[in-house]
Amino acid sequence: xxxxxxxxxxxxxxxxxxxxxxxxxxxxxxxxxxxxxxxxxxxxxxxxxxxxxxxxxxxxxxxxxxxxxxxxxxxxxxxxxxxxxxxxxxxxxxxxxxxxxxxxxxxxxxxxxxxxxxxxxxxxxxxxxxxxxxxxxxxxxxxxxxxxxxxxxxxxxxxxxxxxxxxxxxxxxxxxxxxxxxxxxxxxxxxxxxxxxxxxxxxxxxxxxxxxxxxxxxxxxxxxxxxxxxxxxxxxxxxxxxxxxxxxxxxxxxxxxxxxxxxxxxxxxxxxxxxxxxxxxxxxxxxxxxxxxxxxxxxxxxxxxxxxxxxxxxxxxxxxxxxxxxxxxxxxxxxxxxxxxxxxxxxxxxxxxxxxxxxxx
Numbered sequence: 001x002x003x004x005x006x007x008x009x010x011x012x013x014x015x016x017x018x019x020x021x022x023x024x025x026x027x028x029x030x031x032x033x034x035x036x037x038x039x040x041x042x043x044x045x046x047x048x049x050x051x052x053x054x055x056x057x058x059x060x061x062x063x064x065x066x067x068x069x070x071x072x073x074x075x076x077x078x079x080x081x082x083x084x085x086x087x088x089x090x091x092x093x094x095x096x097x098x099x100x101x102x103x104x105x106x107x108x109x110x111x112x113x114x115x116x117x118x119x120x121x122x123x124x125x126x127x128x129x130x131x132x133x134x135x136x137x138x139x140x141x142x143x144x145x146x147x148x149x150x151x152x153x154x155x156x157x158x159x160x161x162x163x164x165x166x167x168x169x170x171x172x173x174x175x176x177x178x179x180x181x182x183x184x185x186x187x188x189x190x191x192x193x194x195x196x197x198x199x200x201x202x203x204x205x206x207x208x209x210x211x212x213x214x215x216x217x218x219x220x221x222x223x224x225x226x227x228x229x230x231x232x233x234x235x236x237x238x239x240x241x242x243x244x245x246x247x248x249x250x251x252x253x254x255x256x257x258x259x260x261x262x263x264x265x266x267x268x269x270x271x272x273x274x275x276x277x278x279x280x281x282x283x284x285x286x287x288x289x290x291x292x293x294x295x296x297x298x299x300x301x302x303x304x305x306x307x308x309x310x311x312x313x314x315x316x317x318x319x320x321x322x323x324x325x326x327x328x329x330x331x332x333x334x335x336x337x338x339x340x341x342x343x344x345x346x347x348x349x350x351x352x353x354x355x356x357x358x359x360x361x
Contacts, residue, residue, distance in 0.1 A: 015040075015094040015101045018068070022046070022090035023108060023212055026199065027073040029092050031102075033063045043093040044073050053077065053088075072160060072199065118151040118176060118204055125198035125215040127190055127222060127245035128276045130157055131183040132200055132213075134176055151176045152205040157184055160197045185276060190219040190246045221249045223274055223300045225311045229281065232296050234317045236285040237267075239298055241309070243274030251302040253282045257315070258295045271300075289317050 014037070019030040027044050040060040046053045054075050063069065087107050094102040122133040136151060153174050159167040169184055190196065195218050203210040222245035229240035237255050250273045258264040265286065272280040294315040300308045 014096075017092060017094065017102055017104045020090075020092055020104050020106060021201065021210060021212070022088075022106060024077065024088065025075060025214060026212055027075065027090055027092070028070075028199075028201070028212075029073075030068060030070045031094055032066075032068045034065065036065045037063050037096045039097045041095045042069075042071055043095060045091045045093075046075055046077075047089050047091075048087070070165060072158065072163075072165065074197075118153060118202075120202055120211070120213060121179075123198075123200050123213040123215055125159075125196070126217050127186075127219045127247050129183050129185040130159070130198045130200065130215065131181065132202075133179065133181050134202070135179040136176060153180075154203040154205075155182065156201040156203070158199045159186065160199065161191075161194055166196075186246045188246065189248060189275065192219055192221065192247045194219050219245070219247050221245055221247045221251075221302055221308060223249045223251075223308045225298060225300060225309050226279075227311060230298065230311055230313065232313055232315050234289060234315070234320070236283065237296070237298065238281060238283050239311075240279060240281040241271060241274065241300055242279045243276050246276050249274040249300075249302060249308070251300065251308070253284070254299040254301055255284050256297040256299070257286060257289065258297070259290070259292050260294075288320060290320050291317050293317075 014033070014035045016032040016034060017029065018032050019028070021028040027046070029042065029044075031042065033040065038061075040063045041057055042060065043055070043057045045055045054077065056073060058071055058073070060069060087109050089105055089107045091103060091105040093100050117137045118134055119137050120132065120134050122131075124131060132155065134153065153176060155171040155174065157167075157169045157171075158165050167186065167188065171182070174180060174182075195216065198215045198217075200213045200215075201210055202213070222243070223241050224244055226240045226242055229238075231238040239253050239255070241253065243249055249271070252268050252270050255267045256264050257267065267284045267286060269282045269284050271282050272278070274280060294317065296313045296315050298311040298313075300310070302308055
């Protein structure tokens with residue numbers, strides 16, 4: 001049995017509350033309906049003493065026999081609300097119309113439970129993944145340092161949007177010997193501009209305690225230029241970019257070549273559609289750049305014109321690459337020069353084949 005957590009008996013007939021968890025921030029419940037109902041709903045209340053702080057009803061409508069429903073409710077209390085209160089009581093009522101079929105309650109303190117010898121150092125989520133860092137606490141004795149015993153935890157991750165659970169994953173019996181880091185990547189596409197909430201529940205085995213952590217984010221594109229895979233020379237540029245988000249990137253690579261005291265030249269190339277872990281290498285060819293020093297700016301730009309990443313370098317051209325215009329009168333005489341241009345293009349395209357099109361994970 002966990003902190004702020006109850007599990008049901010097997011005596012209920014119409015509806016069975018199989019899981020119920022609550023703390024100051026959230027309430028998580030799972031209900032199994034053993035009979036079909038026409039007007040089912042779940043009502044949640046949070047109180048302190050005799051004062052009801054929050055009451056909310058989630059309408060389910062018709063449910064089928066054997067249907068299991070999981071709902072997560074965010075209490076939405078101010079962050080510093082009620083710190084002076086000793087305890088809270090959360091309740092769930094399973095109802096059909098005006099009839100209450102089943103109810104459950106639990107009490108908990110405002111103060112977060114301590115996971116024995118374990119400590120959750122960080123939990124965060126973004127458009128690419130959710131990640132958690134858990135470590136062993138280091139108790140100290142008198143005059144010596146006592147090594148903490150290994151801990152065992154279960155992780156329950158859920159991703160919600162619009163009040164609905166869109167993804168869940170559980171990891172059980174994880175040994176924490178020193179420090180444990182886990183990243184869970186979203187295996188589906190996210191909607192740009194949509195708000196998501198990641199909820200992580202960490203349950204220690206000894207003692208059996210559960211705590212919850214929340215991370216909110218707005219889904220957005222994210223693409224990074226791989227600095228080590230940027231090549232710029234007198235022939236052109238080769239740029240490798242990698243997706244860092246499950247919001248698809250469908251944009252361009254822009255290279256701005258600016259000579260000292262001269263006008264900038266702009267080159268653009270469309271990149272592949274990128275999602276998290278997917279790479280693409282784009283080759284851009286310029287011709288006839290005069291001898292001199294150049295500032296080179298590389299931008300990754302989305303369809304809205306936003307710069308998602310940039311990279312700056314410099315270029316020195318010792319000998320300009322000749323601009324080739326094949327002669328109309330003697331095509332054969334221009335063949336070597338044209339062949340040189342194709343070879344130059346092949347170098348950049350070769351980079352794309354070698355470094356581009358690589359898939360992550």
